[in-house]
Amino acid sequence: MTARLLVTGAAGYLGSVLCEHLLDAGYRVTALDSLMYGQNSLFHLCANPAFDFIEGDVRNEDLMQRLIKDADVIIPLAAIVGAPACKRDPGMTKSVNLEAVQLINRLRSPQQLVVYPNTNSGYGASTGDTYCTEDTPLDPISLYGQTKVQAELELLESPNAITLRLATVFGTSPRMRLDLLVNHFVYTAITDGYLVIFEKDFKRNYVHIRDVADCMIYCIQNAEKMTGRPYNVGLDEANLSKEELALKVKEYVPNFYIHFAPIGSDPDKRNYIVSNQRLREAGFEAKRTLDDGIKELLKGYRMMGRAPFKNI
Template sequence: MSYKILVTGGAGYIGSILVPELLKQGHKVTVLDNFMFGQNSLLECCAYNHFDVFRGDARDESILKPLLQKHDYIIPLAALVGAPLCSRDKIGTVTTSRDAALSLVKLASAEHRIIIPTTNSGYGVGQKGVYCTEETPLKPISLYGIVKAEAEKIVLDRGNAISFRLATVFGMSPRMRIDLLVNDFTYRAVNDRFVVIFEGHFKRNYIHIRDVARAFLHAINNFEGMKNEPYNVGMSDANLSKLELCAKIKECIPDFVYLESPVGEDPDKRDYVVSNEKIEKTGFKPLYSLEAGIKELIKGYRIITNSKYGNI
């Protein structure tokens, strides 16, 4: 079945993979984006008759309101993402990630279906050896984690919605982000052949960007059975520490050297392991392994030779 879908921030890292997949499935897609990074990642989509795009801010209710009236689904991707960028622009982080969700809930009708990406970084620092499930209390420790947890509550309390608590995303995208952990470490391995790690025992979960897109398609196709719930979206076999991640990269780049610094600390303090069993029980399973993603990134970094592809 074909739906009319509005994607805010659709020209970003995730949207640049998701929007073409939605179009291939026959959905009518409209993107609202301010193109703050100067990206041209959706140019290929312009050939589709069932694609439209507007330059504007997702916080601007005068733009958002008329667009909402024409769509069945809303996927609000617009956000300032990542601890460094959020620390640099705290007001923009709050207004884009949380206040825009308030506007969306206020302007949307009860019939609108919302699928919102949040983050499993909301779990903050977990208990050693204890998996974080969707029932685990959220204890975000970064501004990004705090506002995304607030946005999730706003949308789920409204109803007719699904929240995806995304693991750390990796993989190539037309609007690339090198600053994400797997992407960053692989970039350093390809270009510098070494990395110095702070607090290498800290663990987190990972998910390939194309599996993120698949999760959204899965939610659209199974909305009634999944609605009004949060879901962790990650790979169950990829709850890895930074040191374990580097070992995986070294398997693909044997001369990569990684060292753990005895001094210094990581500004991103999250440390947890995550269960993805809930979404797996709905029939969703990731297809792209960490190894496949690293090999993909290695090829991509033969093309990308500078660091403009990031949020910092």
């Protein structure tokens, strides 16, 4: 029988790509989203009879109880994402990022698999000199990281859960995000033509959005050997400093002016490099390169046309 999947936050940046991959892999998908940003990023899936969409709030217990009972696998993507958005509304952040995941965990049976996307920002402001593994102590420095880490820990104390500590994601999506670092650097390069970078040596890891989707499918298909553990999900060759990332973008946008400011600080203090060895040993490895992503983004941004408030 075809597995039935419930994806919350399905119309978001990751969800709108993931649902496409899940359907292509032969799963039945019920997508739940509150559409708080007014997005229509799942229109292209509506013709597929294996796809269904529910507009609703992941914090609605009656709704979640009804949807969860029909699911074999639950992928809780619904979240207030990123440190600035979380800081703007701390109460909503806690209720969506943590309490809604606790609700799912309470309502599901031990036989229902959860594949949960955490963030590797939980490693916090490390030195950037040594690799963070899944055994590295978690020390999140933002409310976003704190809520995601707490939700992960509670899931891993329960049966039949896999958690994925995602690197900074890049690539195009029907629900595009420009605040993610690679996406932002490329967009700024072709619109503003210049960028001021503080703390240029701070490092982090990156991963393509479609590799994340493929990884989630791999987890579903190999759940028996993977449950009960967290996995870092990133591109091994993409442990880069902000300087290295900006210079990589400049290879494709030669007139991009980059100023490395010696004075000043970035509010995002993350500085770490990540080992993805555990996931590779489990049989999955991210393949899509930063070069692939930059070329893809340049193509996609040409479709965005003029910014609505810029008279150019």
